[in-house]
Amino acid sequence: MSRPLSRRFIIATVPVAVASLLLSGCGSLISGSESKSSAGAQSFTYWSSWSEGEPQQKVLAKAIGEFTADTGIKVDVQWVGRDNFKKLSPTLNASTTPVDLVDGAQRNIKSVMVDTGSALDMGTVFDSKVDGEDKTVAQVIPKRYAELIESKGNPWMVPYEVASSAFWYNKARLGDVAGHAPETWADLVSMLQASKDAGRAPLALDGDIAPYNLYYFAELAVRELGAGGLNKAARDKTGESFKSPGMLKAAQHVEELVKKGFFAPGYSGSKFPALQQQFAAGKADFMYNGSWIPSETASYLAPGFQFGSFPMPSTQPGGDDSAEAYLIGFAVPKKAAHASAAEKFISYFLNKDRLAPIATDAQNLTPRDDIPAPAALANVKKALDASKTLHGQFDGVVDDYSDWTTKVLQPLDNELIFGKRDAQSFVDELAKQTKDYWAAHG
Amino acid sequence: MTLTETPVDVVAHGSGNVPKGPRVNPLDRGRKRLFGWFVAPAAILYAAFLIVPGLVTLWISVNKWPGAGPMTFVGVGNYRAIFKDPTFVASFRNTLTILFGVGIVTFLLAFVMMLTLRDLRGRKFIRMVIFFPNIAPGVLLAIVWGFLFQQKGMINQALGWLGVAHPPAWLAEDTLFLVVMAGLVWISTGFYTTILMAAVDRIPPHLFEECELAGATAFQRLRYVILPLTWDVIGVASILWTISSIKIFEFLYAFAGGAGYLPPLKIWNTSIYAYAEAFAAVGTPRFGTAAATSVVMMVLVIAAVGLLGRLFRRDPIEL
Numbered sequence: 001m002s003r004p005l006s007r008r009f010i011i012a013t014v015p016v017a018v019a020s021l022l023l024s025g026c027g028s029l030i031s032g033s034e035s036k037s038s039a040g041a042q043s044f045t046y047w048s049s050w051s052e053g054e055p056q057q058k059v060l061a062k063a064i065g066e067f068t069a070d071t072g073i074k075v076d077v078q079w080v081g082r083d084n085f086k087k088l089s090p091t092l093n094a095s096t097t098p099v100d101l102v103d104g105a106q107r108n109i110k111s112v113m114v115d116t117g118s119a120l121d122m123g124t125v126f127d128s129k130v131d132g133e134d135k136t137v138a139q140v141i142p143k144r145y146a147e148l149i150e151s152k153g154n155p156w157m158v159p160y161e162v163a164s165s166a167f168w169y170n171k172a173r174l175g176d177v178a179g180h181a182p183e184t185w186a187d188l189v190s191m192l193q194a195s196k197d198a199g200r201a202p203l204a205l206d207g208d209i210a211p212y213n214l215y216y217f218a219e220l221a222v223r224e225l226g227a228g229g230l231n232k233a234a235r236d237k238t239g240e241s242f243k244s245p246g247m248l249k250a251a252q253h254v255e256e257l258v259k260k261g262f263f264a265p266g267y268s269g270s271k272f273p274a275l276q277q278q279f280a281a282g283k284a285d286f287m288y289n290g291s292w293i294p295s296e297t298a299s300y301l302a303p304g305f306q307f308g309s310f311p312m313p314s315t316q317p318g319g320d321d322s323a324e325a326y327l328i329g330f331a332v333p334k335k336a337a338h339a340s341a342a343e344k345f346i347s348y349f350l351n352k353d354r355l356a357p358i359a360t361d362a363q364n365l366t367p368r369d370d371i372p373a374p375a376a377l378a379n380v381k382k383a384l385d386a387s388k389t390l391h392g393q394f395d396g397v398v399d400d401y402s403d404w405t406t407k408v409l410q411p412l413d414n415e416l417i418f419g420k421r422d423a424q425s426f427v428d429e430l431a432k433q434t435k436d437y438w439a440a441h442g
Numbered sequence: 443m444t445l446t447e448t449p450v451d452v453v454a455h456g457s458g459n460v461p462k463g464p465r466v467n468p469l470d471r472g473r474k475r476l477f478g479w480f481v482a483p484a485a486i487l488y489a490a491f492l493i494v495p496g497l498v499t500l501w502i503s504v505n506k507w508p509g510a511g512p513m514t515f516v517g518v519g520n521y522r523a524i525f526k527d528p529t530f531v532a533s534f535r536n537t538l539t540i541l542f543g544v545g546i547v548t549f550l551l552a553f554v555m556m557l558t559l560r561d562l563r564g565r566k567f568i569r570m571v572i573f574f575p576n577i578a579p580g581v582l583l584a585i586v587w588g589f590l591f592q593q594k595g596m597i598n599q600a601l602g603w604l605g606v607a608h609p610p611a612w613l614a615e616d617t618l619f620l621v622v623m624a625g626l627v628w629i630s631t632g633f634y635t636t637i638l639m640a641a642v643d644r645i646p647p648h649l650f651e652e653c654e655l656a657g658a659t660a661f662q663r664l665r666y667v668i669l670p671l672t673w674d675v676i677g678v679a680s681i682l683w684t685i686s687s688i689k690i691f692e693f694l695y696a697f698a699g700g701a702g703y704l705p706p707l708k709i710w711n712t713s714i715y716a717y718a719e720a721f722a723a724v725g726t727p728r729f730g731t732a733a734a735t736s737v738v739m740m741v742l743v744i745a746a747v748g749l750l751g752r753l754f755r756r757d758p759i760e761l
Contacts, residue, residue: 082702086721092510115726116510208613209703266593269611274592406718407529411707414615440526 043074044100044338044345047088049108049328051081055295055362056161060103063354064345071348073341085112088333092118097333101342106149106392107399109157109331119156120332120339122346126155131348140350144390145327145367158346159329161358162365164291164380165215165393171308173282181310181379185253188313192262195285201264203257204284205417206272210410211398213417215288216257218394219312219324220250227322227391234401234409239435242427251416251423253315258419268418280305288312294376295363307376311383323387326399327367403441408433496740503733508726520734524715529707530735533715536619537739540711541687541746544626548683549676551627552634557664559635560642569639572632580629584696587625588613613698619709622697626690634679641675642668677754684746688739689713712739 046064050057057079064075080087085108091097092113102109113119126138126146137158138146149157167188171178182188195202206212221230224246233241241247257263264275264284279287280297282305287293294307314321330346332339349355350368358366363374365381373381384390392398397405412430415421421429503520505513524530555572559565575583590596591612598609612621645667653663669676691713698705704718712735720732 089509089721089727111726112509116508118510208698208706210706211703266611269593269614269617271588271592271613274594406704407527407707414706418615436528440523 041338041341042072043076044336044341045076045078045098046101046103046342046345047078047080047084047099048102049082049084049104050079052079056358056364059357059362060349062357063349066354067345067348071344073344075345085109088112092116092333092335095335096337097335099333100336100338101330101332101345103160103330104328105163106157106159106327106329107402109329110399111402113331113333114151114156118334120334120336122155122158122330122332122343125158125343125346128343128347130350130352132351132353137347137350140352140370141367142369145325148325148390148392149327149329157327157329157331158350159327159367160349160355161328161362162291162367162384163326163328163393164324164365164384165219165289166291166309166311166380166383168279168287168289168293169285169308170282170302171306172304174285174308177310178308182313184313184317185315189256189260192257192286193260196260196262201278201284202262202286203267204264204275204279204287205267206270206275207268207414207418208270209272210406210414211394212272212289214394214405214410214413216254216417217250217413218397219288220253220315221247222322222324222391222395223312223315223320224250226320227389228395230395231392231397231400234397234404234434237435237438239431239433239438242431242434247430248423248427249315251426254416255423255426258417263417291365291377291380294374298363309377309379311379321387322389322391323383324393325384325390326393329367404434404437408437499733499736502729503737505730507729509720509729513730516730520730521738524731524734524738527731529710530712530715532707533710533712534738536709537688537711537713537742539619540623540626540690541684544623544630545680545683545687547623548627548630548634549680551631552638555631555635556638556642557668559639565639569632569636573636574632575629576633580692581696583625583629584693587621587628588697591621615706615708618698618706622694622709625693625697626687629693630683634683637675637679638672641672645671673754673756677750680754681747681750684750685743688743688746691717 048057048060050060061077064077068074082104084102085104088097088099088102089112091099102113109119126141127136129136130140133140141159145159145162146155149155149159169177177191182191192202218230221233225233225244229246233244233247236242264270264278267275275284276287276289276293276297277300278284280301282302311321311323330342330349332342332346336342352368352370355366355368356371358364359371359374363376365373365377365384369385394405397409409430412421412426412433416423416426502513504515504517506516506519507513559568562568592598593611593613595612597612598606601609610617612618649667649671650663653667658666690711694705694709694711694714695717698709704710705714710718716732716735716739719728719735721727
């Protein structure tokens with residue numbers, strides 16, 4: 001038997017219902033008039049990972065201004081900063097996302113958008129002509145980079161910046177290194193020993209940044225096992241791969257650096273960027289870190305500092321020479337309301353002249369081989385071009401198994417690099433904890 | 443007849459003389475309706491921004507969800523997963539260490555400071571100084587605290603002047619959590635000292651005069667006057683500490699995280715753990731386990747507050 005609704009019930013529920021409807025309807029009210037792939041969209045929204053004032057932000061802002069002037073398409077750009085994916089993530093489930101274009105490191109795009117099935121296939125952008133040029137995007141982005149960002153043969157992002165890592169030093173002070181960069185592990189060790197014997201700190205390292213610590217073991221594991229070796233071990237649910245001789249050798253190399261006292265005093269308790277600043281001031285000779293170092297340290301470099309770099313040397317004759325590469329670029333959410341306008345901007349920005357300021361102004365590498373590298377990154381570019389194979393940052397484990405990397409690899413690596421664990425117990429514990437991790441996480 | 447003499451009030455006061463079919467005063471009915479209209483907007487906002495998100499969190503906590511796409515119902519799977527995860531267990535242990543360890547030290551210090559400052563000249567100025575860390579943003583405090591404990595920071599320089607040739611690396615992983623806890627004590631002590639001082643200030647001065655005349659010792663004065671008369675305030679302060687300590691995030695993140703990276707695992711508490719699970723910092727977002735962590739934290743807060751409420755419950759003292 002139905003009962004008439006009481007006035008109290010109506011008073012209690014109607015405002016809640018109205019509020020819910022308003023809240024849930026916001027998305028469709030904002031973008032409901034445009035279809036997802038509306039070709040004639042006159043505006044789109046872009047959440048950038050750069051913050052106002054960063055060199056890359058300035059380059060992109062200039063290109064956005066020119067794009068609007070040339071096409072009439074307005075770009076509602078928000079310089080969200082590195083948190084853009086954290087803010088994007090909850091919106092990806094809406095019927096249409098409030099964002100049409102986003103940029104950032106490939107690992108963020110992969111984990112937030114690709115792994116959740118929320119990234120639009122960028123194949124159409126790769127097939128489209130670069131604005132003002134005869135070539136397609138696929139023709140200007142080398143295949144070696146495109147292979148890093150494919151899922152089942154389809155690209156899920158369009159890179160506009162390439163990052164890598166190397167040993168950095170000041171050519172103005174250590175000019176002889178430029179002509180005799182260490183080619184073997186023994187060369188490197190004797191060079192660091194010479195630095196120490198001269199009373200200087202050989203290696204600067206801010207120990208509070210676990211990924212910076214990890215560079216050593218990860219790159220050495222790649223040198224010992226080849227590109228993909230560490231990555232393969234990470235997914236070995238038995239953990240036994242970490243007991244291989246190559247893995248132990250890589251750990252022993254790190255142990256050697258620690259035992260010989262090559263890291264600058266206080267590195268284990270250093271707070272970023274204290275030791276990076278010491279390196280820039282000339283108080284430490286070398287630092288292994290990313291290709292962003294020249295631009296990141298620009299404001300506190302010693303007068304006359306000239307960046308030189310060399311890659312992690314081979315650990316055995318004819319050994320692995322693959323180069324680390326990870327990409328920063330654009331992605332479009334699958335449910336973007338104005339995807340085609342966003343895609344148009346991507347191929348517009350990939351134009352050689354518009355992209356070149358990423359190298360000249362922002363002092364970073366671009367994926368286009370016809371854009372010269374900034375002087376400070378010339379050797380990094382050379383290593384990238386020379387290597388037959390590329391591997392992702394930390395051999396891709398941070399992209400593919402980042403939870404394992406954070407919870408298992410990095411804490412143990414910290415113990416190794418801070419001298420609290422020897423190489424043998426490091427690999428043994430790594431094998432054990434990896435097995436336990438996969439047992440718990442499937 | 444006054445409003446307080448209505449049968450409704452009689453019922454409320456527990457009298458057994460309840461007349462059958464109580465007649466409700468029309469004036470009272472109008473007042474109730476009016477009350478309803480006044481409360482409704484707040485109730486709607488409360489429901490929209492507290493109850494609904496709480497229920498949504500509870501729902502997400504029983505689902506596997508990367509933040510986009512469909513949810514997969516996993517029941518208590520997320521709860522089981524986090525309690526199996528050594529990182530969560532360590533984070534939970536750190537949360538409890540902060541709650542009890544930092545809490546006890548903070549309250550002891552606050553009590554000592556309150557007793558010391560009570561009769562001191564310039565106490566208002568000192569109170570303002572020690573309260574300062576509560577006005578400054580947590581991120582700024584984290585930066586300042588970090589500078590103090592740098593390898594060449596003020597602490598190690600002071601140790602150098604005292605003749606310590608090799609001062610410790612305070613920010614190394616072994617001592618990092620200790621430094622963080624000391625920082626939390628530094629931030630919190632002023633706040634709780636201020637609360638306790640305000641509580642002592644409301645004690646009628648004649649009670650202290652009587653203590654003096656009776657020749658009571660300082661301990662007796664504390665035992666028989668100060669503690670009983672500030673007991674309720676200590677209770678409220680400890681509840682405030684419980685709630686805030688379990689949720690600490692920005693100080694830990696800003697103090698030990700760097701260049702956009704998470705702080706070292708050894709100082710994670712459950713807030714950092716939930717954050718790391720929910721966002722891409724540790725890979726594909728796992729909102730399910732993050733929500734389960736939040737629910738566990740919520741339950742911990744409710745249980746602790748309930749326990750403290752019971753511990754500090756006491757009949758009011760007539761002054």
